[in-house]
Amino acid sequence: MRKTLLVLLVLAFVALVFAAPVKVTMWYAQTGIYSQSLLDIVADFNKLNEGKIEVEAVYTGNYQDTMQKLLAALVAGDVPTLAQIEQSRIGQFVDGGAFQDLNVFIKNDPEFAATLDDFWPRFIAANTYDQGLLGLPLNCSTPLLYVNRDLFRQAGLDPDSPPKTWTELYAVAKQIKALGDDIFGYRFGIDDWLLEAYIWQFGGQIISEDGKKMLIYSPETVNAWNFFQKGVREGIFIFGTTGGNELDLSGRIALVVRSTGSLGYLKQNAKFDLGATIMPMQEKQVVPIGGANVFMFSSRPAAEKQAAWEFLKFLTATDNAMKWSLATGYMTSRISAFETPEIQKIMTDDPRFALTYQQLKDSAVRRPWYGPYPEVHAMITSAWESVMSNPNRDVDAVLRQLQRDAQRVLDDYY
């Protein structure tokens, strides 16, 4: 309490005597409408806090670039106050104790504390680590299965009964394939979060709870990878590292899994009857939470962090969470934002938008996040690409090798 008072006093002093606002820097990693929406919220905040706090949002490249820049800044000791960091890229910061435990602010902020359970519980769970609550959700999503309902009808299938398991999806894809040489039942690429989903859904695991042991070489993961490779080999699925949008819009793909955030884009561009449903399961019903959260760096001065906290609250307040979701198509971080008439109208107009929330409540989990994970998932992606682009390559051997190589990375890190 005393500390808080002191902080407040310092804040007041700075504001009154020098009339210089406290400067908060936030690094972010998205462009286009995402960037614009964030900058709009920042501008609103700055106007409301004129003379007191000034937030400067700086675009620092995509998720990977932003992570690299932050790592470099950490070494140089000039981190920003806040940063938008993608879920699977936070490990080294968590391990190094770089993030501020937000509970410190929440404890002194009963008004906010009272609304903490208004966030979707799985988002809070996904941001909770040994050191406390380290981040607040900004742009989150889950993957959906998108359906070309016209192709279903052409193949004599019922578009209202899309496949619920991967085996059912394979059966459907076989029938779709008979429509033509250049038509495919399922398209996939190298999106890392979907690779995690495939492995989990077939009952496999990637890495142990403590992040120290690779678990990727298992009969379950071998099955999962063999399944997708088989589909490619037989010409029923199509695999590619580029050109996904074009294929998905071409009308030649019956099924594809993409982020909820793609729904708006696909709706606007696809000239076929577009359906969407929850992602198929196999052994388990589970999906990863994709996207990014906002973190605060603990090494910044107290006054700056207090100002940053004010901004974090503003950014995630119901009204802004709603505006952000409306503009970008990402999920709302708060239940109250989800319940606003504006968001509810979207659900009423198009029930497909509600699916992602259903999936979030039922089966969404945090992606792996451990320190060396960015390096490990690059290895997973490259192994995946090697067996999918050469469908005669031995999946078992590739996974066995991957397990060994990735374990070495973990061993070196810890």
Added chain:
Amino acid sequence: MKRITIAIFLVITVAIFGQIFFGNIHAHTSYSDGRGTPEQAFKYARDSGVVDIQAITDHCHDLVYPLPDGSMKLNVIRQMAQKYTVEGEFIAISGYEWTLTSRGHITIYNTVDFLDRGRSDLFDIYAWIVEQKATAQFCHPGKTYGDFFDFVYFPEVDLYINTIEVGNGAGKSNNVIKPEYVERYQRALNRGWHVGASANQDNHDENWATANDARTAFVIDELTTEKVYQALATRSIYATEDRDAFISFSCEEAKMGEIAYDVPNARLRIEYSDPGEPVASAYLYSNHGVRRLDVSGDSWTTEVEVDNSLSYNWYFVKIDQIDGNEIVSSPIWFQSSSGHYLLNARTIRPRVVFKREFEIAFDLINSSRDDGIFSVTLSSQSGIALQKEYSVPAMTCVDFTESVYCEDSSLAFYVNDELAFNISVDFVNFVANLDTTHENYYVSELRSLTDFLKELGGEINPLIGEMTESAVRNGDVLILPLPDNDTFMKDFMAISEKQISFVADYVQNGGLLIIVLARKPITHRAIGSYEALFERLSRELFLIDGGTAFEGNREASTEESGGIIILDWDVATGKESMKPVDIDYIRTFLKVR
């Protein structure tokens, strides 16, 4: 010295062909997904000194949202274009990009309004372009963004879409002219489009026209807005990755971009000049093929005699400089003045079975303002394969498919006694379907068997996904390998009741069924479905040992209508040789010796 030489050269050519001005007619700003404002863009391009013409073409779906002050983005782009245009000095063009990936992207210039992709599909934007009489361009055609439904042709739209990007890109490298674009350019020409070649940067950063050296060269005698639009309409342009290479492409009857009528033979004249930058190679592309030009050096003129044997012929030039930069001209067309053309003739199946009727398709184009009767004759050495009259309304292109019988591979289409199109038919002796849909994906394992069938003149057609009745019925041979007992998807091994029934019918109606016995005994209950198939074939044949062997007298069974051959796994995969009696049987059955 270099500059002086160019200057002299230009003075001479200007007198004959007009002057060269440079443009970049595809670029973005923050009004869509680029950076900066249209005002900044026009100012920057003007001051860069590298282009005389700059267009801003932001994406349609971003123009929908007004600016913070409520004004419409396209209006501002138009105002800025007006503000920055100084006749004789710099031409700023307003436009937008209709951006429906999978169909293709189209830049449309100088319209007051725009049509968003959310409210339109390809044919809607075509109709809109015609209604607006707008100048438009096909952008970066190909796999990534779309190829306009393989450039399906509309004569009326052809009047307004007059250019195509053979070059597009804002990377540091000048290499924006890509093989895929050049290939699609030819495809557009082969479908009937009259489009000239452009190269633009499609900038999304604040580097309008300066990202690299790529640009569109305009051959016009003065730099005015009117002449620029006229050049686009008449395709008086070429695409270049070099800053100052000069080319000229002409003949007595036409200049680059023009259509000459009823010229059976022509002498094409190609000029090139870029002091210090000799050519590595140069080619004349046409619907008759590609011809390498015998030229070298950094300044030359050559002439090529061409024989315009068809009622529709096009030619363009592609020059590769020694430093890797490429230059692509717009075409010259030689056409019949009848306005009646036949293009895009092709067999429906890429390969057709010899001595059997096959389907052939073609487009009839009536680009005259009167409805027309097309008297179409398809002839070969041995006679006439098709003769028929078609009525085609004015300014339309109609696709027709006909069944024909013919034993010659070289065929010629005539329209009203004019030679319109030559086509070569790729014959095979028979089609062999290879089932892969029952956990029996053995395309590589069975290569020995399929190679044998190929040697007999057959085409192997793997059945992917589902074994359907129509696919089976369209083949002469059906190879059915028994499933792999080790598959991890055992539910997909069985052959369905329906499939049993149509496979039996197929054999009854004279088809040849080649069964490949299982590699390992099948322990799954799915084996029952194959036993049922054998029963249904009613030739006293029985599967035993989990499908790895059979009982019964196969030879006796071959006296029936269709044929059945049963091969051991080791025979089908080439580890053991096929019995002479089986080889003989297959040969006789397929009537090949």
